[in-house]
Amino acid sequence: MTITHNLGFPRIGARRELKFALESYWKGESSAAQLEAEAARLRAQHWRRQAQLDFAPLADFSLYDHVLDMSFLLGNVPERAHAHEGDALDRYFRIARGRAAGADRGCVHAGEMTKWFDTNYHYIVPEFHADTRFALDTTTLARQLAEARALGVKAKPVLIGPLTYLWLGKSRDASERLALLARLLPVYRALLAWLAAEGVDWVQLDEPALVTELGEDWRQAYALAYEALRGSGVKLLLTTYFGRLEENLALACALPVDGLHLDAIQARHEVDAAIGLLGADKVLSLGVVDGRNVWKTDLHATLAWLEPVQRLIGERLWIAPSCSLLHVPVDLAGEEKLDPEIRSWLAFAAQKLEELSVLATALDHGRSRVQEALVENAAAIDRRRASPRVSNPEVGAALAGITLAMGERASPHPVRSAAQAARLPLPPYPTTTIGSFPQTPEIRAARSRHRRGELDAGAYEDAMRFEIARCVREQEALGLDVLVHGEAERNDMVEYFGEQLEGYAFTEAGWVQSYGSRCVKPPILYGDIRRPRPMTVAWTVYAQSLTDKPMKGMLTGPVTMLNWSFVRDDQPRAVTCRQLALAIRAEVLDLERAGVPIIQIDEAALREGLPLRRAQWQDYLDWAVGAFRLAANGVRDTTQIHTHMCYSEFNDIIAAIAALDADVITIETSRSNMELLDAFESFNYPNDIGPGVYDIHTPNVPAQEQIVALMRKAARRIPARRLWVNPDCGLKTRNWEEVLPALRNMVAAARALRQTAGHAPAGRAEVTAG
Ligand code: GLN
Numbered sequence: 001m002t003i004t005h006n007l008g009f010p011r012i013g014a015r016r017e018l019k020f021a022l023e024s025y026w027k028g029e030s031s032a033a034q035l036e037a038e039a040a041r042l043r044a045q046h047w048r049r050q051a052q053l054d055f056a057p058l059a060d061f062s063l064y065d066h067v068l069d070m071s072f073l074l075g076n077v078p079e080r081a082h083a084h085e086g087d088a089l090d091r092y093f094r095i096a097r098g099r100a101a102g103a104d105r106g107c108v109h110a111g112e113m114t115k116w117f118d119t120n121y122h123y124i125v126p127e128f129h130a131d132t133r134f135a136l137d138t139t140t141l142a143r144q145l146a147e148a149r150a151l152g153v154k155a156k157p158v159l160i161g162p163l164t165y166l167w168l169g170k171s172r173d174a175s176e177r178l179a180l181l182a183r184l185l186p187v188y189r190a191l192l193a194w195l196a197a198e199g200v201d202w203v204q205l206d207e208p209a210l211v212t213e214l215g216e217d218w219r220q221a222y223a224l225a226y227e228a229l230r231g232s233g234v235k236l237l238l239t240t241y242f243g244r245l246e247e248n249l250a251l252a253c254a255l256p257v258d259g260l261h262l263d264a265i266q267a268r269h270e271v272d273a274a275i276g277l278l279g280a281d282k283v284l285s286l287g288v289v290d291g292r293n294v295w296k297t298d299l300h301a302t303l304a305w306l307e308p309v310q311r312l313i314g315e316r317l318w319i320a321p322s323c324s325l326l327h328v329p330v331d332l333a334g335e336e337k338l339d340p341e342i343r344s345w346l347a348f349a350a351q352k353l354e355e356l357s358v359l360a361t362a363l364d365h366g367r368s369r370v371q372e373a374l375v376e377n378a379a380a381i382d383r384r385r386a387s388p389r390v391s392n393p394e395v396g397a398a399l400a401g402i403t404l405a406m407g408e409r410a411s412p413h414p415v416r417s418a419a420q421a422a423r424l425p426l427p428p429y430p431t432t433t434i435g436s437f438p439q440t441p442e443i444r445a446a447r448s449r450h451r452r453g454e455l456d457a458g459a460y461e462d463a464m465r466f467e468i469a470r471c472v473r474e475q476e477a478l479g480l481d482v483l484v485h486g487e488a489e490r491n492d493m494v495e496y497f498g499e500q501l502e503g504y505a506f507t508e509a510g511w512v513q514s515y516g517s518r519c520v521k522p523p524i525l526y527g528d529i530r531r532p533r534p535m536t537v538a539w540t541v542y543a544q545s546l547t548d549k550p551m552k553g554m555l556t557g558p559v560t561m562l563n564w565s566f567v568r569d570d571q572p573r574a575v576t577c578r579q580l581a582l583a584i585r586a587e588v589l590d591l592e593r594a595g596v597p598i599i600q601i602d603e604a605a606l607r608e609g610l611p612l613r614r615a616q617w618q619d620y621l622d623w624a625v626g627a628f629r630l631a632a633n634g635v636r637d638t639t640q641i642h643t644h645m646c647y648s649e650f651n652d653i654i655a656a657i658a659a660l661d662a663d664v665i666t667i668e669t670s671r672s673n674m675e676l677l678d679a680f681e682s683f684n685y686p687n688d689i690g691p692g693v694y695d696i697h698t699p700n701v702p703a704q705e706q707i708v709a710l711m712r713k714a715a716r717r718i719p720a721r722r723l724w725v726n727p728d729c730g731l732k733t734r735n736w737e738e739v740l741p742a743l744r745n746m747v748a749a750a751r752a753l754r755q756t757a758g759h760a761p762a763g764r765a766e767v768t769a770g
Pocket residue numbers: 434435436487493554602604644645646729730731732
């Protein structure tokens with residue numbers, strides 16, 4: 001019999017129940033007992049949803065993050081968690097989010113958060129130092145085991161393996177993480193022995209670090225560690241996902257465990273080799289249903305490939321999703337507003353598990369046993385493939401017509417810069433913002449009334465125009481140099497554009513956890529992208545009509561649209577990205593034609609798309625940069641292109657950033673104290689830069705002197721004539737009471753800088769570093 005199992009189920013709940021339970025608890029509106037009860041109810045519900053599987057995951061659930069759970073399980077709790085009174089739950093939330101709940105006013109530094117491999121999920125980074133000690137604490141795990149036992153669930157605990165756990169963490173004192181392995185392994189051994197005593201049969205040890213390029217020391221540590229875990233009393237399923245193992249495949253196959261899981265979506269061609277390398281006793285678990293995307297599995301094609309594998313290895317074959325289903329929405333049921341045809345192409349977590357059952361039945365009892373499901377699946381797959389909604393010949397023709405010249409500006413930056421200065425006389429240290437202004441309760445109320453049909457389109461547009469006018473007025477009063485319209489009309493920087501493009505669909509509840517209680521609802525890019533009509537021109541032109549100051553048009557770039565959507569799996573991402581680029585390019589040219597002198601194209605997610613393996617970076621950067629250039633660079637010399645990126649690591653991609661050839665780039669720097677400008681300095685980055693001087697992620701208002709000091713620091717690295725003064729990111733999550741004084745200080749700081757920069761009334765070109 002083919003064993004079916006799952007690597008992890010979305011924990012947030014189909015209606016984001018966990019989010020609401022957490023937020024109510026944090027606000028002090030519910031008790032810890034209520035939170036725990038809701039968590040237990042969700043776990044039980046998730047196990048019920050997985051009842052058809054041979055093994056359901058356990059400990060995939062988490063109140064905040066499974067990596068943080070692992071740190072607590074291993075007793076690696078940062079000292080500051082104990083800085084205030086409280087119990088284990090308080091300590092947990094203190095590290096997760098900087099504070100416990102309700103009345104707890106004792107704040108500590110939250111643990112650093114970073115992206116989980118190449119997903120949009122963020123985990124809390126384990127903290128290490130030379131004398132980190134570990135000590136097993138099974139409290140949380142024991143509770144979940146007891147729940148599963150009481151419900152009669154056949155559960156397989158899911159834990160992060162020792163090497164990936166170390167690999168995910170950061171050393172705080174430059175000590176070697178691997179040096180901790182000798183202390184860590186006994187705790188893992190004790191953990192596995194404890195699980196064996198609890199009657200656990202199989203344990204899933206996640207080692208996705210094996211899909212990355214590992215140094216020889218790490219590879220050797222793998223061999224050593226798993227040797228040490230041998231004979232613990234439980235069977236170990238070593239689990240890899242998110243890519244191919246390549247040079248680590250032989251190593252993974254040789255480790256003394258009882259089974260190996262491969263991501264058979266991304267690493268299918270490694271399966272044959274793995275069968276050869278695994279030996280005759282080990283289980284081979286194949287991730288045959290895509291855990292990273294929302295499309296139905298082609299069951300016929302999967303069976304055609306899987307049946308011979310089963311004939312070869314028989315009972316040793318297990319099947320599962322490729323990775324945890326954490327990265328897809330919970331259930332398609334209830335998506336009533338989704339177009340029925342598009343809906344029939346999709347599978348969310350619940351549907352993916354059904355697919356798994358169909359596959360297992362077909363493998364064990366023949367395809368005829370699941371005839372109906374297979375026929376239905378084939379019909380959906382065929383319909384999608386042939387749908388005129390997916391492929392649009394017009395888009396194909398436009399793509400074929402792309403030339404390299406379309407991505408080139410007419411003149412190099414110094415020439416453009418002079419042409420732009422002649423058109424737009426800006427002072428030295430010009431001030432601007434990143435685009436959005438506070439999304440006030442009034443704006444949100446208008447939008448939801450419009451969505452519910454209580455406010456017609458005309459009244460909604462009037463309300464948005466009213467907000468735009470307010471925003472322009474405030475910016476004029478502040479004395480900013482380059483204004484924005486404030487993005488009142490936008491719900492989300494990707495969804496807003498997706499809704500106006502052909503080829504995109506939207507769910508009502510397709511939520512995916514991003515971190516803690518935060519979820520995102522990525523739109524679904526299902527077909528060729530076409531822009532039927534201008535998307536932002538009317539709003540921008542209206543805003544420009546209200547002021548003599550230059551108005552900056554605001555667009556989301558093609559790479560960010562791609563990286564923050566569920567995208568089609570029937571063509572390379574690079575092709576989809578080029579289609580998006582053509583749509584944005586058309587918008588850029590329409591804005592230019594309408595007289596908009598400055599256009600910003602946000603690429604907040606450019607870095608996120610970097611492949612896990614460095615060897616693949618250049619290929620990605622080439623097509624991503626190409627897409628941006630295609631979108632941006634069709635304009636005349638006198639049109640100024642800005643881009644914005646909200647992160648602070650540029651060292652390893654600075655060449656690609658320069659290759660975008662944007663006239664101005666605004667970046668996040670205020671937290672890193674301008675250090676990240678080092679990358680721009682040593683690369684001799686040639687164009688203009690606006691290093692963020694106002695950290696919009698906190699309610700704090702930066703003082704004028706603070707901003708001046710940051711900019712002085714910047715001017716030591718980048719010639720002052722190429723510096724702009726602006727916040728770190730958009731202001732939509734802040735309120736006006738914070739934003740106004742902060743921007744007032746920012747404008748005052750820029751004026752002070754101009755004074756000391758001295759003379760140079762004629763334009764920016766003459767300013768020298770102060
Ligand atoms: N223009 C967008 C805004 O200001 C940029 C947001 C972002 O970088 N994430 O909101």
